[in-house]
Amino acid sequence: AKDYELRQYETAKWVSTVIRGETQKEAMRQGFWKLFHYIQGKNEKEMKIDMTVPVTCLIKSGCADFKISFFVPFEHQDSPPQPTDSDVFIEERKAAAIFVRSFGGFASPEKYAEEAEVLARILRNKGQPFHEDFFYTAGYDSPFKLFNRHNEVWYFKK
Secondary structure, X not given: OOOOEXXXXXXXXXXXXXXXXXXXXXXXXXXXXXXXXXXXXXXXXXOOOOOOOOEEEEEEOOOOEEEEXXXXXXXXXXXXXXXXXXXXXXXEEOOEEEEEEEEOOOOOHHHHHHHHHHHHHHHHHOOOOEOOOEEEEEEOOOOOOOOOOOEEEEEEEO
16 A cells, blocks of 8 residues: 555564653653663673664553664574663564554654554554554664654554
8 A cells, every 4th residue: 555564574583671651752762772782782792783773662552661672683683692781671573464654754752643643544444453552663764864764653463
């Protein structure tokens, strides 16, 4: 469809942290730095790991917890180094079919919410079953990239 795409993601490991009781913007900032320290060597092997994209944030309806995640690079998928920060953990996300809506510009929490609502409306109108109680935001660019930015919102297909 022109307004969204359906992607099939394979099972994969992500390094994540949950930030509680902050605004989404502040949770993203705090979570990013916790995960950035992990890839800079704050892990049991003191190994530097390449930064990957996307950076995702799990948004649950009526919940003030935000789970921020970095994709673990393919060469570390089998045995990612364990975090030494107790707030950081490795999780395995199961294979899933995901509805994706892409948009450009600098994405604010408000813009992500707006795009998620547009995607949800389109999916409902098309009779596509999806998990409506949560969505992910996905950012692909460094904060220093000014043009041709790529952002996404994800809903998991039921």
